[in-house]
Amino acid sequence: MSTSVFGQPSRLDPESARGIVSALGIDVDAARARLLTGGVSSVVVAIDGARAVVVKQALAHLDVATVWEADPSRSQTEVAALHLFHSITPNHVPDVLASVPDRHVIVMERAPRGWRDWRAVLLARPGPADVDRGRALGRIVGSWHAATWKDDRLRSAFDRETAFDQLRLDPFHRELIRRGVVSADVLAPLIDQLAHTRECVVHGDLSPKNVLVGDPGMWVIDAEVAHFGAAVFDVAFLVAHLAVKSFHLPDSSHVLRAVAHAFREGYEEANPQRVTAGDIVRHAAAIMAARVHGKSPAAYLGASEAALVASTAREALGAPDPEFEMLWNATDRRDRR
Ligand SMILES: Nc1ncnc2c1ncn2[C@@H]1O[C@H](COP(=O)(O)OP(=O)(O)OP(=O)(O)O)[C@@H](O)[C@H]1O
Ligand SMILES: [Mg+2]
Missing domain, CATH: 3.30.200.20 (Phosphorylase Kinase; domain 1)
Known part of the structure; x- marks a missing residue:
């Protein structure tokens, strides 16, 4: 042992x-x-x-x-x-x-009886209620970021670079470089940005698995990677998790995209003009690649789905001006051409 x-x-x-x-x-x-x-x-x-x-x-x-x-x-x-x-x-x-x-x-x-984690709800079949949940979650996270923005007292209380490094930058981003999946040239600026930006208290693990939902009701849990860092990380992390699911559920890709749009709108209402679309897409793409080739791969992805996620993520990371629409399921993209 x-x-x-x-x-x-x-x-x-x-x-x-x-x-x-x-x-x-x-x-x-x-x-x-x-x-x-x-x-x-x-x-x-x-x-x-x-x-x-x-x-x-x-x-x-x-x-x-x-x-x-x-x-x-x-x-x-x-x-x-x-x-x-x-x-x-x-x-x-x-x-x-x-x-x-x-x-x-x-x-x-403990969350009320009957509540479920949002990942299980989305994987069963995302619907219109999830678009509303996306917007609500955006407002919640946006209000945390807005309330803590550039707050020096919190900056020193949440200076937790080590945990963010151990639980995110190393197993996600640097693991992609070590495995030769994405070049250091592409990822180094993103790693630098996440390691050095000090904007607000960031949750750090904003995946649907860490959102418990009732009907109605929503809790966010699992804040052990919280740190004073870059706001874009929380937004990109959630978008990446929704985008990865669209490769597993191609028929629901359009709904998952609508959930992500609503999340961004809710976030923007609560914390306006603080994260740019280009940054969200680049960071989401890096996180998507890590969900396939990092240390904690998405368990529900089949091999061909994982390959599509990785190629989509690499394409977005290589684009000079990547668009939000690039992140979603390729089958669905073909349909929309
Ligand atoms: N306050 C709570 N009320 C109800 N269920 C909870 C609560 N906290 C945790 N759980 C349940 O326990 C699970 C694990 O909790 P949590 O996400 O905090 O731990 P973790 O081990 O850090 O998770 P992760 O796998 O995301 O790293 C949650 O997915 C949820 O199902
Ligand atoms: Mg958890």
Whole structure:
């Protein structure tokens, strides 16, 4: 068994999660505790008692096929970011109830019963409700960026370059260069921009998997990569995830594109004129390539779908002035010619 360079306290399980929660004085009388699946970088236990909570522990080894380690103290970043985002949009981020820093554990409100993660909803079949959700999500994220824009106090509180490097720039962008998928000439300016821009508090992991949706209702979770950085990253990350899905669901490509447009419009309403279309497309294309050839590939893509995503992303990265329309499923593009 390999050992991590980061010390890891004992791994959370349903029993120890119940113990932590009752030690914190949160009433778990007659509570049931069970492991939730879905995360690759954490253990998450759901507890149903007098109050529904989840207990999340950050892992040092990420559950992906290749070696990928990350400092579990990123859990404290998540606590700070969830508090901050909750203060800006209280209806769209769970309240953190407590944390145990030396075990890298957070206790937070649990989403209402019946809510699902947005990725599962989109993969089942995206529809008009998802266009509305895209717009709502754009407004939420735009309002975080606008509320934290160039705030020097937050700039020092969220100066978390290491986690962003370990969890994004290295496994995504630099891995593409190491594997010879995209040249360093093309990616270096994008890496530089993401590493050095200091605009606002960026969520850093804005994928549909980290958006929980009800009917109605929306929460954004999983803020452990939050940092004071480039606003375009959050916008491009979500657009890239929607675009990649359009290769898996070609019949729904037009709906996914409409979701992305609505997301950009919602974002622009809340945080106007701060990210450019060209930047969104270039960064989204790099993230799309990484979703195929990086350390955390999209699990649902078949081989031919993955090849199309990668060639589309490379085409967009190579274009002098790439357009938003270039990112979407090639079959659909042929139809529109
Ligand atoms: N507050 C919550 N309420 C309900 N479910 C939650 C909550 N937090 C987490 N979950 C569930 O646990 C899963 C994993 O949580 P989270 O995304 O925070 O962890 P992670 O391991 O960092 O994930 P990732 O795979 O994105 O790295 C979520 O996809 C969701 O299904
Ligand atoms: Mg997650």
